[in-house]
Amino acid sequence: MKIDCHMHTPLCGHANGSPSEYVEWAARKRLQLVTFTCHIPMDMGGFGNTGIRMKVKHLPKYFQIVDAARRVGERLGVEVLCGIEAEIYPDEQVLAPMDDTLKANDFDFILGSLHHFIPRYQDRLRAAHARTDFQKVETYFEDLANGAATGRYHSISHPDVIRIYGTVSHFDPADHEPSIRRFLAEVVTADICMEVNTSGFIKESRQVHPDPLILDWASEMGVKLTIGSDSHNPQSVGQFYETVLPLLKEKGFTHLHYHRAGNRIAIPIET
Numbered sequence: 121m122k123i124d125c126h127m128h129t130p131l132c133g134h135a136n137g138s139p140s141e142y143v144e145w146a147a148r149k150r151l152q153l154v155t156f157t158c159h160i161p162m163d164m165g166g167f168g169n170t171g172i173r174m175k176v177k178h179l180p181k182y183f184q185i186v187d188a189a190r191r192v193g194e195r196l197g198v199e200v201l202c203g204i205e206a207e208i209y210p211d212e213q214v215l216a217p218m219d220d221t222l223k224a225n226d227f228d229f230i231l232g233s234l235h236h237f238i239p240r241y242q243d244r245l246r247a248a249h250a251r252t253d254f255q256k257v258e259t260y261f262e263d264l265a266n267g268a269a270t271g272r273y274h275s276i277s278h279p280d281v282i283r284i285y286g287t288v289s290h291f292d293p294a295d296h297e298p299s300i301r302r303f304l305a306e307v308v309t310a311d312i313c314m315e316v317n318t319s320g321f322i323k324e325s326r327q328v329h330p331d332p333l334i335l336d337w338a339s340e341m342g343v344k345l346t347i348g349s350d351s352h353n354p355q356s357v358g359q360f361y362e363t364v365l366p367l368l369k370e371k372g373f374t375h376l377h378y379h380r381a382g383n384r385i386a387i388p389i390e391t
């Protein structure tokens with residue numbers, strides 16, 4: 121069984137194609153299950169809202185278009201689940217309205233992402249006196265670890281996204297082994313997953329998220345994985361699986377996971 125548990129819809133303002141088209145491409149690529157995870161509304165502002173995410177009032181539309189895709193999937197043999205890509209942020213009070221959204225809606229799957237380039241997080245780095253690349257990366261993984269520990273999320277998305285989008289100019293995971301391992305340990309303790317995100321291959325660094333060295337540590341520490349293409353267009357569904365699935369096996373992983381109604385289900389990795 122092949123799955124893809126991270127993809128977007130046009131409601132976020134920077135993705136193309138209807139969810140039904142994503143499902144058609146999933147069928148073409150012989151995937152049996154996909155989970156939509158569009159960016160969660162953050163109507164309180166400061167989370168890079170315009171062109172990044174839908175508003176709370178658009179959620180009914182989100183459920184409606186994912187439901188239409190579910191019916192297409194039934195015809196094509198692709199199960200369609202409805203998740204959301206939520207935000208990690210070190211100030212829990214700021215996240216209260218987001219928690220209301222999470223409580224008010226039944227999502228199959230909740231991803232946790234720390235989008236370090238948003239204005240609020242740049243403020244956070246300044247407040248933490250994180251000036252050098254080293255300090256910024258350390259702060260990022262500390263916040264990511266604390267986010268994992270909240271237990272709010274089923275999986276932590278693109279864990280080393282700090283390496284792209286300009287917050288730092290240099291990132292080598294080897295320089296940050298203790299803080300990255302602390303993050304991985306929190307994932308294990310909270311009994312959640314870490315995402316392997318294949319969109320890294322189309323971005324600046326041309327490498328999977330997280331970096332293969334982090335995958336070595338994760339494998340050694342018993343971290344459970346979800347997988348996602350982070351597709352923002354239908355053709356990207358399942359992108360680079362031919363490279364990444366054998367890599368995961370090589371690193372000693374045997375299973376991937378998906379979530380239905382919040383329940384984690386393990387499946388063997390099929391290459």
Ligand SMILES: [Zn+2]
Pocket residue numbers: 128132134159352
């Ligand atoms: Zn996006």
Ligand SMILES: [Zn+2]
Pocket residue numbers: 126127128205350
């Ligand atoms: Zn995403």
